[in-house]
Structure formats: C-alpha cells, structure tokens
Amino acid sequence: MTRGVVLLFAVACGAAVANVYFSQPLLVTMGAELGMSPALVGGVVTLTQVGYGLGLFVLVPLGDMVDRRRLIVAQLLLLVIALAVIATAPTASVLLAGMAAMGLFAVVTQTLVAFAAALAPPAGRGRVVGLVTSGVVIGILLARTVSGLLADLAGWRSVYFASASITAVLALILYRVLPRHTDIRPATLRYGQLLRSTITLFARERLLRLRALFAFLIFAAFSTLWSSIALPLSEPPYLLSHSAIGSLGLIGAAGALAATVAGRLNDRGFSRQTTGLALALLAASWLPLAFTRSSFWALIVGVILLDLAVQAVHVTNQTLIYALHPDAGSRLIGGYMVFYSLGSATGALAATTLYAVSGWGAVCALGAGFSLVGLALWALADGRESGLHRQQLGSSTEQRAESASRRAR
Template identity: 45%
Template sequence: MTSPTPTGTQAAPGAGLRRSLMLLMAVACGVVVANLYYIQPLLPDLARDFGVAPGAVGSGVVVTQVGYAVGLVLLVPLGDLVAQRALVVTMLAAGAVALAATALAGGPAVLLACLAVVGLASTTINVLIQLAATLARPQERGKAVGTLMTGLFLGVLLARTASGALGDAAGWRAVYAGAAVLLALLAAVMRVALPDLPARRGASYPQLLLSVVALVRSERFLRRRMAFGLLGFASFQLLWTSLPFLLSEEPYGYSSTVIGMFGLIGAAGVLCAQVSGRLLDRGLAHPVTGVLVLLLAVAWAANAAGATLLVPLLVGIVLLDIGVQGVHVLNQTRIYTYPDAVRSRVTTAYMTSYFLGGALGGGLAVLLVQRAGWPGVCVAGGVLALLAGALWVTDRRITPVLT
C-alpha cells in the first residue's frame, strides 16, 4: 500500500494509508487498550492488599468501562471538530498521568477514581481507528480497520498475561507505573508520526454532541450495530471479570501469573480480526455475523462445564473471544461506510453502546459471582447470546440511510 505523503505532514482523506503507519497505529491501539485490562488478573491481589471484599475492587472493571463510555461521548466527537493528531497526543498524555496516579493510590476509592480517568483517556483508540478508516482507500478500509483491531486484541491478551506476571513479581503498583511510562513514550512518538489532517469547521461543540443523538434516532442501521456491540462486549466482560475468581479458588487455585496467562488462550480472536475484515470486503458480513453469534452460545455452554473441567473452559474462552472480536470488527468496519464528516460521531454512538455493554457485563459478574456463583454467570452469558441471535435473525435487509 502506498501513500502520497510521509507521516507527520498534511494528508488527504481516502488517499491511502502507509503500511508502516498502519502498523504503528495498531501497536498504539494495543498499548492503550491494555490499560483497561491490567486490573482483571490482579483483582484477588487488590482485594487482599486493601483488605476489602472482592466486589469492592471488582468495581474497578466497571468504573473503567464507564469512564471509557463517558470519554466516547465527550471526547471522541471532537475528532469531527479539531485536529486529530493534537487530540490523540493530548489524550495519551492525560492517560499517562492517570496511570501514574493509579500506581500511587492509597485506597479503593482513590483507585476507582483514577481508573475512571484511565478509561476516559483510553478512548484515544477510537480516534485512531476512525482516523485510519479516513486515511485508507475505500476498498482497503476493511483491511485497515482489521489491522488496527488485531493490534487492539493483542493488547487485550498481553495485558492480562503481563499484569499477572509482573503483579506476582513486583506487585500491582509496578504494573501501573510501567504503563504510565509506556504511554508517555507513545505520546511523544505519535506526535511525530501521525499525519496532520486539518481540523473541520462547522458546528459548535454542544451542537456536535446533540447531533450524535440525532444520528442514533435517524439511523436504524447504526442502532442495530450498537445493540450487537453492547451484547457482545457484555458477554466478554462477564466472562473475564468473573473468571479470575473461578480460577483462584478450588478446584483450580491458580496464581495471578497463571490467571493472566489465560488471556493468551483468546489468541484466536486476534486471528479472527483480519479474517472478518476481509470477509466483509467480500460482502459476507451478515452470514459471518450469524456464525459468530452462534459461537457465543456454544461458548457459554462449554463454560458451564468448565466449573470443574479445564478443557471445556478453554474451549469456551476461545470460542467466546472469536465470536465477540469477530462481530466487533464487522460492526466497526460497517459503520465506517458513513461519510467522513460524521464518522467520529458514529464512532461515538457505537462505542458508547459497546462499553456500556462492558460495564453491564462487569457489573453482572461482580453481582453474580457473590450471589449465584459460576452457574449464574454462565446462565447470564447464555441469555446474552440468545438476544444477539434474535437480533441477527431480523437484521439482513437493514442498511445505512446516510451515504
């Protein structure tokens, strides 16, 4: 793939995205998204360190997702109003400060407040993804989004593994201190490397936010993608928030390092990102979505058997990651068929719904782990999969109105 302009200079929408820049943006997505998932294998350690019930620190997963959703509403629409390179660098710097404060947190309340800001700043991911979709040629948009999503999924997987291992070796505070340094370095690199698309002029910031609501009301296609995203990510967070508690107790009794390594089992979801993007470019989005939703239902049936049996649990994790990540790539690529002028706002609408689903799934996990155990978690996951299946059955002929 070629590009008429080097990185760090003016660039034109749709002119092409250099492979080197695409890969750098994919790495950036992985580094940023990792900040949302470091906490999951550390939950038992945090509960012991602060001397609180698991639910008190488990809420960290929820507030991070809520912070992310707030960032999607308040920050990502700015991509349709201000220069995107400056927006990305500023958000990365803010995230580095929030991570440093997390490492220094003296109690659960401060920890939760800092994690909410980490979630807010991590919406940098969505600015980067829609920027890549804007720069890419239309016929290569699926490939570009799939590449960045591959980086994102690798970040999710490696975050759990790295935080579990580093948490065992040096404590959970070292995890967040290291993440702060990494994000500060990334901000400096992206300041030099990103192309400088000119800021758009037009609506004021309040008008921009209100127009997101108008888009959701008018675009049934967008609302359907939002519903798929919400159900998928709710299922994902339901699993990964409750799983550390299952694995830290009998019959498993694993350490944080081993629990973190379970994130690597979802590597199939990473491979699925590129495949899903290419299948969408061939016009197969609807049937592929149906297959992926079916995998979610099968995954929760396998997870139910995983309460005492490791092999079904491993199968369930793999299938769920493939299903959730595949649907997400298809959704994101499809919403980027909307015009450039509204793409940030469409991203805001979709991703807000997506991460509200994550907050829902994390909240359900905290509640169900304490009150219904692993069987209750699996029943809730099965219900989410059935709802997604019902949505898919009626989705074939729904297309965007705006073009």
C-alpha cells in the first residue's frame, strides 16, 4: 500500500460516493422541471439511500467471495449506466428509478474501503482507513459544491453527464492499477451462505451492533442537515443560488481532517475517547445551526462542528469493526454501512417532511435528538466497549510483534 495507491483509493471513493449527494442542492430545480410535489422531491434522496442500503447488503459482501478488482470495475461500469439514465430522465418515475439504481452501485465506495483495509498492515490500518475515508468525506462535501456550480452553468443534468464520464475513466484506471494477486483468501461460501453469515456476525459481535447503532444515529443527524439545508437557504432572506448553497460543502471539508486524525488516534488506542468527544460535538453543533435564518456565521460554525464529529465517529467505527474479523471485512463493513444508509434515509425523509410542517426549528430539534441519543448510548455502553477495545489492542500488538519477528528472521 504505497501512498500513491492509497490516494487513488481515496479519489475513487470520493468520486463514487459523491453521486449519492449531488442531488441535494438540486432538489428544488429537479422538482420544478419534472413536476414533483415536495414530498416526492424528498423521495429523490430517500430512494437513493434505499438503493445504497440494498447494495451494501447484497453487493458489498461479494468482496469476501470474488475477485475484488473485477467486482470494483464491474460496479463502476454499472454505475455509469445508472448515471446516464438519471441525466436523460424524461419523467419523475424514471428519475427516481435511476436514483435507486445509482445508489445501489455507488456502494463500490465500501468495496474499495474494505479492499484498502485488507491490504493495509494491521498496525497502520487506522491511518489507511482514515486517509481513504478522508477521500469519502471530501467527495460527499464537494459533491454539493460541484453540482451547484455545474447546475448554474449548464443545468442539473450536466452534473450526471459529467459524473458518468469521470466514473468511466476511473473504471479504466482502477482496472490497470489495482493488484491482480493478493494474499487475501476468498471465503469458500455460496452466495446465500455469505449473506446469512453477515447476519450471523451481527448476532455474534456486540461491538459491531453498537457501532452500527452509532452509524445510524450520526448519519441520521448528518442527513437531517444536508438534505434540508437547501430549503431555508433558497428562501428569504438568503435566496441563494445552487452554487452558493453547494459551496457549504467547502466549509464542511474540515471533516476530512477529522477522518485522518481519528484514524491515527485509533491506532494509538483512543477510540473510546474519540467517540465520546465527537458525539458531544455533534450534539453541540445544533445550537448554532438553530440560528441559521438570522446568522450565516452560526450556520458555518454548526456545519464545521457537525462534519468534524460525524467523520471522527465514522472512521473509528470502521477501524474497530474491521479488526474483529479481517477475513470477513467486506461483510462487516457492508453490514455496518446498511445502518449508515438507513440513518441517512430516515434523516432525509423526516427532515424534509418536518420542514414543510413546522419549519427549520423543528428540523434542528430532530437533528439534536438523534445526536443526544447517540451520546447517551455511548455513555451507557462505555465500560463494556472499553474492555472489548482493549482486547483488540492486545491482538493488534501481538500481530505487530509476530510481523517484526518474521522480518527479523
């Protein structure tokens, strides 16, 4: 895992996951052109997340069973087709179908994360996962900036035409660069057994269940903000353009810093403390966000705090759960990310519906509620999780010692 290969993983992850978030600054324009009601417009985000969640369960686990290089390239090519359908959609129903398909194949991001974690040495896995996840963070946040700018210049469809072209180029590069032969042994399971084993892992591993619940809550809060923020900013007193709303992604890119720092802290044994601090920041972020209508600076502060917190917890989650069973990395990360997708879909649907009924204050109360439940869950689970983490650290130390001994011989 040279630094160049890690950066390639990060770029590919960012480009793939960005597709899931391109629509958020464009919802109003999409709805107006295709005659969609406000509730149906919210379905654009929800169906994308539903497709993503399904892909996490049925596609990502295949990384433990088949050649990951071929799986990644195949998913990217299918993603190109879905993006082309969205870009040319003549009706709302075709658009929604395309969004669901795009979400399904955008899970190539998690196949790449699992592959990177598998190729990384155990002692540096947190650092590698943090760097790759920083690419995911930048992709998520810059997606809004890029889509808003392109939509203002050439219409919302140009966003998906451009993404389809970039994805096709990445498929070719990854086909040539990803390792053809690795030491990773594929699982000797049939597809049905593979899916059932994912459920078995959840039943067996308490740490996996706990971290999956964290994922649901933090991404429900994350989606509560990002799926609805375009609504108040497109109304008085702001009346911002697509590109201006999308530029908020540049502010939230601070989350990429949190991803790399959290990865290094986890390698040093501070995952529990990192999680608690991040969840406290997440809850606190909703106080300045509540003043969005009267202060743009309050919005900026809230966005920075929220994105720092979410990505710090997310990287810590992925690093810890992968260490449980490295031979089942794709199933672990795929199963974990199902909760990410469910949380994102829940936050998006609830926030857009609540905004129409009760306004921005109710949306902020919803996001704060998700965040406080996560913090309470961390406090209640604190002692037992600490013991589980010490066991993982001991195992990692033994692996490093064994690796050093082999090198010495």
